[in-house]
Amino acid sequence: MKKATQRFLVALFRFSASVELAVILILLLAGTLAIATFIESSYTTKVAQQIVYRSTWFALLLLILGINVAAAAIIRYPWKKHHIGFLITHVGILVLLAGSLQTQFRGFDGSLSLEEGSKGNTVLLDEMELKLLARDQGYHQIKKIPFTIWSREGEEGTKFDIDKGFTAVIDRYIPWANSETMLLPDPHGSPGLIFRLKGDMFDVHEKLSLEDRPKDEINFGPATVSLEILPDKSDVQKFFASTPPRKDNVVLVVTFNDGKEEKVSINKEGFPQVKNLSNGIVIRILRYIPHAIVEDKKLVNRSDAPVNPALEFFLQGEGFKEELHTVFAKFPDFPTLHGHKKSERILKAILIDNSTNEISGNRLAFGVGPNDVLYFKILSKGAVVKSGTVVLNTPVETTWMNVKFSVDRYEPKGIFSNRYFTAKLTPGAEPSQSAVRLHFTRDGIEKNIWVGGGTQVMDNVDGAQIELTYSSKTSNLPFDVELHDFEIKFDPGTKTPASFSSIVSIPGDSKVVNQKIWMNHPLVYKGYTFFQSSYAMVEGEPKVSVLQVTRDPGRILKYLGSILICLGIILLFWFRRWMQKPLKKKNKGN
């Protein structure tokens, strides 16, 4: 028996060290990889990574190859002189594989997005995690959700113990999920509805919910749809009364260093406008730009529609240098002085432009009256043209361009919940996110709650408020990074980018001040390497630079392995004769 086992082990070792196995594995790997690239070509990089490169079975294939490489080296012991090239190459491959393992398990790879003029240390990683928060129970827990290409079912040790008799278990997992919004009655819920707008060119279902706000509103561009509560009869009357269309008005609100606030109303025409404020400061308004975009580093107007309103003005007065400010109505936090300098006089300037909300004056408004009756009114160019009580699933003509609306579902006390189902992968389309379902049990009452990747769900289990967040894992660097400036240079006379660069500092370290990060020139700091990876530029918004942050403990092994492999191959090919080779065929296997 013992002898048989021994013989078997020896045979197994021989087999795992054989060149025959090597050839088969090499071809198997080559074939797998070839297929993987075609998967990537038709279904995005992410899917290829998920299905092949980061899968367990692929790691296993590499592991078997590694064993084969190692065994092939061991079986030839005691090594002779002519084995040097072969040994170095094989050791090189093993070192390289070890390096990748090191990277896989101990490396750090994420992306850091920074707005110009801001600092941060939160790095977005590739893994997904689920956060469960039950405030009343004082419970907060985070669990990692590993990606698998198969759906998972059943309870597998991912249990949240929230309170006595109150638990949650992740019982479903879908790798690529689509969702459908449902509105369910719930005694702890708030008013909500799902409506449908159907026109010649579109057909949309949308939801309105008063769960965390007194009024909900969706702007479709040509029309706005809203939902509000009308607590008593007089409110209902006001709701139906035709209100005169709101006048366009643009107001600049300036807060001075002493805390004083000044409101300046601005005429949309006739510039410059000079406003003398009570504290002796003069605001000279240069221009109002309804649709501001940045072109060639200049702010220009694209149209008269108030898409991205901006205002340029000079702040003048005694005792300080005149300042040129630019304020954007949509980005109140964006620094108003160029180059993120601090103003000598004002804390903040905010532009309020009401014309953005009522571009065309078309509105469909829903109101929840006393006794939970749902009313509607239709405004066209600011005037009420139709109103009444909503009847579910009955299309009503609006007066705008053949558009009909209907309410699919309405709950005076309801809660929105998403149902997830497996999505089919379609070539070329970005794959959907994964989704997980939690099965809650609280004193015998059971409830399932789905949460999709990158979303947050607020719900309750028998009245206990639950907050679920399923998103990319983040990690904080031990230091802040501050982005001063992001720059794109173009090829002479074209709009083709020639180079991207970020100017960053590490606050608190005088060694890293205004360091430039650009293509092929990363910043290395405390073991982390920062690379320029991408950027986002939206008209009128501050520029965002995305830096790739990595820490790769396997790097040395990879470099060493690489050198060994190259050296080994050279020795194998060209110095064999010099090292007096015995014939190639004779020494196989023994």
Next chain:
Amino acid sequence: MKNYLNRFLFLSLSCFTLISSIALSSPSPTLPSEHWTTDELDPLVRTAIQERGRIKPFETFAREAVLYVTGKVKFAGWNPVELTLAWASDPEIWKNAKIIQIKHLELKRTLGLPESEVYFSMDEIVKNKQFLDQLETVFRKGQRDEALSPLEKEVGKLDGQISTFQMIASGGSWLIVPNPTDPAASWFSIKDIASSIASSGEASAAGLNPEEIKNIATTFQELISAYREKNGESLRDSATRLASNVKSIVKDPSLYPSQRVLNYEVHYNNFRPFRIAWVLYLLALLILIFSFNLPWKWLPTTGVVVTFAAFLCHIYGFLLRYLISGRPPVTNMFETVIWVTWGAVLFSIILYLVYKNRILLTASAGVATVGLILADFIPAVLDPSINPLVPVLRSNFWLTTHVLIINLGYAGGALAAGLGNIVMGRVLFSKPSKKSIETLSHLTYRAMQFGVILLTAGTILGGIWADQSWGRFWGWDPKEVWALISILVYLAVLHGRYIDWLKDFGIAAGGALCFLAIIMAWYGVNFVLGVGLHSYGFGGGGVQYVALFAILQIFFVVAASLKWKKKFN
């Protein structure tokens, strides 16, 4: 066996029709005027122009524009520089000339144009209602970043052809007036100059003084009149003055593009070193093939000498391109084809010096002829123009090490494929001795060794560059993966040889087949897969021909193997 042969014949026949259809020229249409200049326009030829992010001699601009509009560099025998000048001097007449090439049948059908014709006038296209409708769709889709259908792409291209013509005719693309202080900033066109005279506008604001503007405008007018009057003397004179006028705009003369580099490029355009190289390679190939069968003693030496001459010409062209672009010329498909074929010849020469076997040079001359002819004749797929680099490639150090080395790996593979195919051919069509097959296989094996070591080194260097530039050594990007697959298939052959799964014939067959993996890594990732981080090299076109080649190659090897099995085992 017969079946394979039939199929092989069929495929080679279709290949032949394909090549001849490329080579056959379409008849030239009648044009409004005749070309008449000889070398009077030489000063204009050598004047710098800023286009597509690069400073180039006017001639290069004219060649590329004329090629784009008419499909030919020398349209109807016209010198491209003279043709652009003719368009600018008489836009109204040329508007009605049939000079815009449309080959796409579906496009002609959609626009209701006669399918038998190839050339159309700008006027008839811009008045075509269907064209305008289609163009609007293309424009709208472009704004929404939607993918275009093949027909819509052709509509977009036609629109590009029309606007290229119009911009030349109006002077709008004659960006020959440099920015006086910073030649890297946008230059001014002849049209800018004209409109700045009409209303002292933008050009004068950028630091051009009115005197200079007037000078340039007047000289350009003189150039046009001289051309219209067919006055050679006056044409040469005004072209010379125009060249010196624009040059004197730049305050610091050292900032104006070097005339020497411009001259290199004009020389490169006209000398066509790569065309001469392939003609010589082809000649060498024929001589070398005959040298194995004919008794004349001078044949072998001549074949070797001609191969060397072709090789020198190849190097010369490569150097010129390096001097023109100021970077190693290995940044697009065209340039890598040049480099890889060069590498294949280099390795064959090295091996020839060791083994003294002419078959090596024969194989590489064959590889180089095929590669360089492809590079010369299909500009739509292998774009010969010199363009600025994308940001990630702007590192001469890595460009030199990683790209040159990995492409030399391709070259080793190419030589191995050439030698392997000689073995396949000899097995199929002649009766080689076992000994000769053994010799050839050994040479294939040597070429493969060059390939494997350089592929490995190049891939690893690529990993180091990726580590520096993207922050990771290896990320399973398709280009990386196919580089690895190429290495793996060669490794499979080398290990298979070690355990006698593959013998002489098998090595040669492996050499021929493994190159298909390299083609996939080299061409396929960019032109077929089209995903991943190496997107700067992506392009389109030629997929069916490359696929045809791959199928032919596989059939060739299969047919040879069947015969080999029957005859020798």
